[in-house]
Amino acid sequence: MSTTNQRFTWGNDRIALDIVYGDDIPPYIESVRPAGVPAEPTAFTQPQSIVQISANGAMQGNFGSRYSEMIVGNDLRYASHDETAGDGKRTLSITMRSERYGLRAVATFVVYDGVAAVTGSVNIVNEGDRPLRLTSVSSMSTYVRLGGDDGRWDVVTGISDWTSENRWRRERLRDYDLVSVLDIHRRNKARAEAAARAAAASGEKVDSRSSSVTSFGNTLTRSSVSSRSTAHDLPQAALVDPVSGRAMIWQVESNGPWLWQLGERMDGFYLVLSGPTDVEHHWHVDLPAGGSFATITGTIAVSERELDGALAELTAYRRHTVRRHVDHEDLPVVFNDYMNTFMGNPTTAKELPLIEEAAKIGVEYYCIDCGWYDEHGDWWPSVGEWKESRTRFPGGLAEVIDHIRDNGMKPGIWLEPEVIGVGSPYVSRLPEDAFLHTGGYRLETHLRYLLDLRHPAVRRHLDETVDHLVDDLGVRYFKLDYNVNTGAGTDIDAPSRGEGQLEIDRAYLSWLDGVEGRHPEVTIETCSSGAMRADWETLKRAQLQSTSDQQDYRLYANISASSPMSMLPEQCGNWAYPNADMTIDEIRYTMINGMVGRPYVSGYLTRMSEGQRAEIASALNVYKSIRSDISKAVPFWPAGLPGWRDDAVILGLRASAARGYLAVWLRPEGGADDGAGADSGTGAVAAPMSLNLTGADADFSSTKVLYGGDGEIRWDRASHTLTVPSAAAPVAYLLELTYE
Known part of the structure; x- marks a missing residue:
């Protein structure tokens, strides 16, 4: 017999996780949000479990290669949770069990004081009396709730290759990988549910299958392909709502096999961070009775200050977790x-x-x-x-x-x-x-x-x-x-x-x-x-x-x-x-x-x-x-993340409330090598270049050239315009920024 679902919120003064569980549903993370943003409770018919597991041949409860509604993950039920605090951090452990598959899953989350980021990992224990074959275990699985219309969201992804590392692209989420295909399914589901309600009201037998489908839509999946963990797709990415400024950024922390997947269900978007999988990495492990397996970790940071704000939180998290060294x-x-x-x-x-x-x-x-x-x-x-x-x-x-x-x-x-x-x-x-x-x-x-x-x-x-x-x-x-x-x-x-x-x-x-x-x-x-x-x-x-x-x-x-x-x-x-x-x-x-x-x-x-x-x-x-x-600087990109052939490349470093730095590289013809060498400019005098800079960190009051080219740099704070001299050959400037 089902009972009313239970709900609690956990985190710190910067980030909140809304967690729901019940007798008939697996525990799930309803949202990961900045602590000051109101929660958006939603009822899910088949929620996205905190842990996605495939084991003993049981894979998806849906079609396609989706790490959503995994059969074993859906069978998990809440057992207990424990909270601890100390040494500048807080820890939450949620214990779940699947009686059918004889396993215990403990999901552990950590937040650091003053940082809007959460790290998640999972430990699986075989509590049954026969071997348990795992073929995938997620480190963290959550719904994505940025507010507003998902049609306006941007997704930020990156790739690397030899001599061309860290190439980032920001594009509209709906333009390529995650096109909107759910409307017709939502309409059909709504009609089926209305028909079921009408049938129930008249005493007719209801076919529960008519409204049971919850997963359609596309996925955006990235994974490593070898021991070179960042040799192509990168284990970091972000979602941004450019209207509200809400942003979520994540990283999977593995020096080998990893995967992240952003997907859409009838009830919203989900994000899964994972280590090795059977499909992508030829991975499985057999746990004997009493045996255990620990996942890699994944981290999510959130902000209301667009991509730069989310990356600032992730940077703060990185400084908390990097090895201390002089x-x-x-x-x-x-x-x-x-x-x-x-x-x-x-x-x-x-x-x-x-x-x-x-x-x-x-x-x-x-x-x-x-x-x-x-x-x-x-x-x-x-x-x-x-x-x-x-x-x-x-x-x-x-x-x-x-x-x-x-x-x-x-x-x-x-x-x-x-x-x-x-x-x-x-x-x-x-x-x-x-x-x-x-x-x-x-x-x-x-x-x-x-x-x-x-x-x-x-x-x-x-x-x-x-x-x-x-x-x-x-x-x-x-x-x-x-x-x-x-x-x-x-x-x-x-x-x-x-x-x-x-x-x-x-x-x-x-x-x-x-x-x-x-x-x-x-x-x-x-x-x-x-x-x-x-x-x-x-x-x-x-x-x-x-x-x-x-x-x-x-x-x-x-x-x-x-x-x-x-x-x-x-x-x-x-x-x-x-x-x-x-x-x-x-x-x-x-x-x-x-x-x-x-x-x-x-x-x-x-x-x-x-x-x-x-x-x-x-x-x-x-x-x-x-x-x-x-x-101690926090990076920002007031002209956006640079494209590989951009004529102007800009990186900001905010050092404190009063001071920062801005590097500006000017590359005629995007830095392309035409075979004539670096001094191949025509020598023609071009008009100065005006660069429009945006974002909170671009609201500096004055600039001073610390090092670089000899030309004059002008900053118009009212229009947020940086004017730099024309260049026939590559030239760069390092500016000191003053904030008031």
């Missing part, structure tokens, strides 16, 4: 010898003079990149043993590292810990089960074998390598790269390739936690051919992230401006690689690429003029004067 307070300047410089071919003779010049321009960390272990001139397939090359460093690697330290900088070095090159002498010293396999075959990609970090021999080798470099040679910075992908994963010691992938992903994170626990003084940069694994599960452990391998300084502006959507500004390791063939304006442009995050400096300083080196030193001095603001 690097995020000091933001030291890093020089790396790779990009447009040695490109994997370091030697003592090359390094020593470059180290000296790097120290003179104000660098604080100097990182030796790939190739330091290679004896034969091909660094790519020789990775893995991690012994210094005597050919490249006749006096030993210690000679170079000591020279870095003697010049007042901290030494760093490049590693790619999860692979071993096919030409590495260490290959034959590892047991066969230390490598990833599928179908009995060792996984090989791009002249590398892939290592299984669950294996004790692999962990021991990597720990000994890191401890030697830190304890014996004094390395204080690691660039940890990842230039491969595993496909669907390994089937060694795993019931499915997807579960094997999840386990090795978690093993890498565990190894990284161990490194940081033993060596808290060391700074970690994470890299994956740029930002091909820039998910928050990895980023929360790292001090900075290489944002790209893009070698064209003009195109890098787009990446520098867009990367704070995915990571903290102080984590954005943006390459700034001036070189001797650059004009002063071009040097300033590439330096500003770095100055809006972490200037990741490279370039042949030894080949430059005194004037060019002085310009770089000047840029770094400016950066050092503002980096304490960068470490």
Whole structure:
């Protein structure tokens, strides 16, 4: 016999979750909303369960590949909930059970004081007496309630690829993926329900099937496709109502398999955040009686200040959950010898003079990149043993590292810990089960074998390598790269390739936690051919992230401006690689690429003029004067998220109530390379460019050029118009903003 549904609201003073449960329905999140926005209670005939589960062959209760109305999830019933608070956060745990499938699901939510964001995860326990095969488990499932007409909502999604990371697109939700197809079904359902009511009133038998359909419509689904978690679709996205300003932004936190789905039902839109699934990731796991499985986490942030406001809340959440490290307070300047410089071919003779010049321009960390272990001139397939090359460093690697330290900088070095090159002498010293396999075959990609970090021999080798470099040679910075992908994963010691992938992903994170626990003084940069694994599960452990391998300084502006959507500004390791063939304006442009995050400096300083080196030193001095603001700044985009070929790219950084910064890159012809080089402008004098800036953070009272081009910048607060000089060649400006 059914009872009246129960309802409670939980959260903090910034965010609220409205949760409903009852005897005949699964518990569900009716809305995730800013705390000051009134709740919108709605009765659902078959609500969207808090947890979406497929197990033991039971999949959807609807048609299509929809993570909605999953049969097992619908069978969950509320058992209890528990709330705790302390250490600046609040936690809610909701326990649910399915008697039919013999499982217990505990959904756990966490909010941090003063932040409008909530993180969710789920733990599944097999309480039955026979094995339970899971094929998908969501981390969080909720209705989406932005108010107003969903026909006016915008959706913001992103993609990345090698050298073209963090490309974001904002479009009308109804224009492409989620077109409106429900009207006819709603009308038919309404007619059927009216007919059923009339029949019941007259005493006729009612066919309950006539009004039971609740799921039609399209879905917008994005997922990872390999161990490179951000190599195409990005695990963040947002919905915005541009009329009311209500916005919701989310991220799935997984360094491997993940999925998010935005879909429409008869009763409204839903959002599902999930880790690996059977369909998308070849994943299943078998739980014995008493066995358990823990999902990855997902996070949702909300705001009434459009996209910038929602991203500000997500940024605050990221700062609460990132690993505490002095690097995020000091933001030291890093020089790396790779990009447009040695490109994997370091030697003592090359390094020593470059180290000296790097120290003179104000660098604080100097990182030796790939190739330091290679004896034969091909660094790519020789990775893995991690012994210094005597050919490249006749006096030993210690000679170079000591020279870095003697010049007042901290030494760093490049590693790619999860692979071993096919030409590495260490290959034959590892047991066969230390490598990833599928179908009995060792996984090989791009002249590398892939290592299984669950294996004790692999962990021991990597720990000994890191401890030697830190304890014996004094390395204080690691660039940890990842230039491969595993496909669907390994089937060694795993019931499915997807579960094997999840386990090795978690093993890498565990190894990284161990490194940081033993060596808290060391700074970690994470890299994956740029930002091909820039998910928050990895980023929360790292001090900075290489944002790209893009070698064209003009195109890098787009990446520098867009990367704070995915990571903290102080984590954005943006390459700034001036070189001797650059004009002063071009040097300033590439330096500003770095100055809006972490200037990741490279370039042949030894080949430059005194004037060019002085310009770089000047840029770094400016950066050092503002980096304490960068470490707490909130990004905003007053001209919208940049398009890849936009003529003007703009990023704002709000540092406090009184101060902020604005980077403006001007790229004639959208930064396109026509083959004639960077100075291919016609020289024609064009009219100044007027840029209309919108949003609350664009209401600054005045501007001042801190660094960049020589032209005059004018700001008209009344019309919100920034006027910048015309440019025949790329030029950039870094402005200080004053708010009153």
